[in-house]
């Protein structure tokens with residue numbers, strides 16, 4: 258009988274709704290526990306984020322925290338989203354640690370007098386410039402390690418060159 262089949266379907270749909278409700282409740286509970294556990298609630302570029310906490314977030318959360326920092330700090334930017342993307346790319350590379358030259362470049366720039374936020378901007382501007390060059394002439398990178406040119410530019414970057422760049 259089609260009618261009882263429909264009833265079974267409705268029962269299944271109802272059970273599904275309940276399961277989803279329970280899952281949502283658990284999700285909310287898990288998130289609140291993470292907050293209690295000290296997961297990142299806010300991003301402050303002057304402090305190095307805990308690499309594990311940073312990498313545990315998804316990209317959207319990272320962008321959201323970075324954008325929120327700049328908005329709350331009242332920092333005027335032509336494009337806060339693009340600025341956040343640059344921050345997140347650099348922080349991702351910093352979080353990967355000593356396998357990349359990025360973390361030590363940020364540290365070196367700070368030893369040269371930049372605050373951490375400015376050091377992130379300096380590295381970000383090299384990265385964005387490099388990516389733009391790569392997109393404009395991708396054939397130039399064929400057969401080479403595309404990151405090598407970026408790392409070489411980081412070696413050239415100094416607090417002085419950044420400050421005099423504008």
Ligand SMILES: [Zn+2]
Pocket residue numbers: 302327340344374378
């Ligand atoms: Zn910034």
